[in-house]
Amino acid sequence: MTRPSPSATPVSAGGGGDDTGRAAREMSAARRGGGPPWASAGMPAEKSMDFGPSARRLMGMLAPERALVALVVALGIISVTLSVIGPKILGHATDVIFAGVIGQQLTPGTTTAEAAAAARAAGNETFANVIEGSSVVPGQGIDFGLLGQVLLGVIAIYVAASLFGWMQSYLLNGIVQRTIFSLRREVEDKLNRLPLRYFDRQQRGEVLSRVTNDIDNISQTLQQTMSQLLTSVLTVVGVLVMMLVISPLLALVALVTIPVSMYVTKTIAKRSQKQFVAQWRYTGALNAHIEEAFTGHELVRVFGRRHEVEADFTQRNERLFDASFRAQFISGIIMPSMMFIGNLNYVLVAVVGGLRVASGSMSLGDVQAFIQYSRQFTQPLTQLASMANLLQSGVASAERVFELLDAEEQVPDPTSPAVPVTRRGRVVFEHVSFRYEPDKPLIDDLSLTAEPGQTVAIVGPTGAGKTTLVNLIMRFYELDSGRITLDGVDTATMDRATLRSGVGMVLQDTWLFGGTIRDNIGYGNPAASEEQVLAAARATYVDRFVRSLPDGYDTVIDDEGSNVSAGEKQLITIARAFLADPTLLILDEATSSVDTRTEVLVQRAMAALRSDRTSFVIAHRLSTIRDADLILVMESGRIVEQGTHDELLAARGAYHNLYSAQFSAAAADVE
Structure with missing residues (x-):
């Protein structure tokens, strides 16, 4: 069962409430054309980071493996050196064969000079040049002994080159996989350090795409290109050295194609990089849409929005198709272009x-070796060009992961955190101000005191700031001004884990983890015994429906809790909070999904749960908070009324209006 970081998750967590769902509603509004300016975050952007800095940063991730990287480079140098020597030795084998064939045609007993002079006397100047340019022994055929030694030497060289190449690939594979392992761990740690505000501004599917698809793409890119890239670069250098040794003139002819190849590759790659960036951003946007559509599949069907969802999917899918097609097509031009340039180089050589052979200035074996080198020279250039699409795609994904890693983190915990001397649950708001957006006021200069053991109910219209108030207690958001104290200690000076360890939350939108019912209840207190888990289940009436299940407490539920009802999920989360035995309890519409009879039972259980601890209860059904010690009525982030149920009814103010609206006749108009 997946367990989030304790520093990021309260003891018993659900999600939702008035303002927790605020971000989701505004995101939907943004897609319809309205909403806050940050609602489009994570959607495809026009501009990306530069390829160079992103690629260097990606390579910098290999720094912890620098010793093994050096070994990989050394093995690559040895492997490529052996491979490069091979054609030169094969050229010597060709010279042995050629010399033997020519020698058989000459008169035995004569010298090479005499044979060349005789050829010139016969008017065959070219043949005379060939005789002088080759190690010909007149009358002697092919020296098969020498030829066998040369060929065995070549075989040994190529076997050794392959062995060193295999060792290089094996080590490099381990380096890449450890690097990606570290990157995933770094991203996971980063997610736990990000403030809740970040997730308000990002679609969940977009974040998941960065954590899964983009990292997998980086892994694939490094795996497929690192070894080939290293080998190609070393091969280009080694082959160039050998070509200069054999013939500087032919080497100059081969080098003419390099600037042309670089210009073509750079021009095409520059255009395709933008498309790869768009491809992965559109992939994230499409994943976000799919996650949202399937999570709300029932609502889509109920409201008859299937065709609109399909149309939206089609539109996003077409954008992804267009970007992917353009990216692959443009980058795909590089390889045939390089092959064409390479073939021109081959013809020139x-x-x-x-x-040069006809003039006697080079042997046939050297020309053969040089032609092989020419092919070896252009082949790695072509391979480098063919890797351009993989590199661009991987760097585009790396940019998206780096954007996540560079996101602003939550305010770090103090180095010497304060700890309350005693945990009694006294909460004081002192002139607290907070707003999600700088230009949109929400809570201004709010002050209140919740004494130990008190039940403080918070009521008000949707968007009044009720859930925001309890989120500030948990430090899910940082205050703009003022302070909140817990048992006399400013929560901003406390370690988040310490602060949240004494808080239990039961929220309107419940959340269960993949695992058994016993596991989900025990999540509130991992050290609890079996008896304590069962006692919490009985106290919160979970035991009633669990006994009717075939596997009882061992019933496995998925992470969406689809095999239990909404009311049963809520009871399990209440049992989770009960087991945690927190000092401070936060209940956000905790009985919104249970039936009336169960609600009465749960109210009794929650009354026992609230005893001897401070409780904040957010409620829309005012009948559930009639016995609260203090009722706060909020409007637009301000407390407009406070008092007991009877006092507020007698005042005939905002609370009286809310209460009357709930219990008056259905036909009454509600403003």
């Missing part, structure tokens, strides 16, 4: 090399 073959023509110039043939003329």
Whole structure:
């Protein structure tokens, strides 16, 4: 069963309430054309970070493995050096064969100079040049002994090159996988350090896409390109050295194609990078839409919005298709372009090399070796070009992950956190001000005191700031001004884990984790015994319906809790809070999903739960908070009334209007 970080999760967590759902409603409004300016965060953007800095930062992730990276480079140098020597030795084998074939055609007993002079006398200048340019022994055929030694040497060199190449790939695979493992761990830690405000501004599917799809794409990119990239670069350098050794003139001919290749690759890559960035941003947007649509599948069907959802999916899918097609098509032009340039280079080398053999200035074996080197020279360049789409795609994903890693974190806990001497649950708001957006006031100069053991009920219209008030107690958001104290200690000076360890929350939108019912109840106190778990279940009436299940407390529920009813889920979360035995209890419409009879029973259980501890109860059904010690009536982030139920009814103010609206005739108009 997945367990979030204790520093990020209250003892018994659900989600929702008036203002917790505020972000989701405004996100939906933003997609319809309204909403706050940050609602489009995570959607496809036009501009991206530069390829160079992002690629360097991606390579910088390999720094902890620098020793093994150095070993991989050394193995690569050895492997490539051996591979590069091979064609030169094979060229010597060709010279042995060629010399033997020519030698058989010459008169035995003559010298090479005499044979060349005889050829010139016969008017065959080219043949004379070939005789002088080769190690020909007149009358001697092919030296198969020498030829066998040369070929065995080549085989040994290539076997050794393959062995070192395999070792290089094996080590590099471990480096990449450990690096991605560290990246996933870093992202997970970062998610636990991000403030709730960040998740308010991001679609859940978009965040999930960065954590899963983008990191997987980075892994695939590093895995497929690192070894090939290293080998290609080393091969280019090694082959260039060998070409210069054999013939500087032919090497110059081969080098002419490099600037052309670089220009073509840079021009095409620059255009395709934008498309790869768009591709992965559209992938995140599409995942966000799919997650939202399937999470709310029943609502989509009930409200008959299936066709609209399908149309929205089609539109997003087409954007992704267009961006992916353009990215792959544009980057795909690089390889055929490089092959064309490489073939032109091959033709130039073959023509110039043939003329050099005919003039006697080069042996046939050297030309053959050079032609092989020419192919080896252009092949890694072509491979580097073919990797451009993978590199661009991986760097585009890396940019998105880096954006997450660079997001502003929540205010760090103090180095020497304060701890209340005693945990009694006294909560004091002192001139607290808070707003989600700087230009949209929500809570201004709010002051109140909740004494130990008191039940403080918070009522008011939707959006009045009720859930925001309890979120501020938990430090899910930081105050703009003022302070909140718990047992005389400013919560801003406390460690978040310490603050939240003494708080139990039961929220309107319940959340269960994948696992058994016993596990979900025990989440409130992992150290609880079996007897304590069962006692909490009986006290909150969970035991009533669990006994009717075939597997009882071992019944496995999924993370959406789809195999239990909404009311049963809420009872389980109440049992979770009961087991935690917190000093401070927060109940946000905790009985909104249970039936009337169960609500009466749960109210009794919650009354026992609230005894000897401070409780904040957010309620829409005013009948559930009639016995509260203090009722706060909020409007637009301000406390407009406070008192007991009877006192507020007698005042005939805002609370009286709310109460009357709930219990008056259905036909009454409600303003």
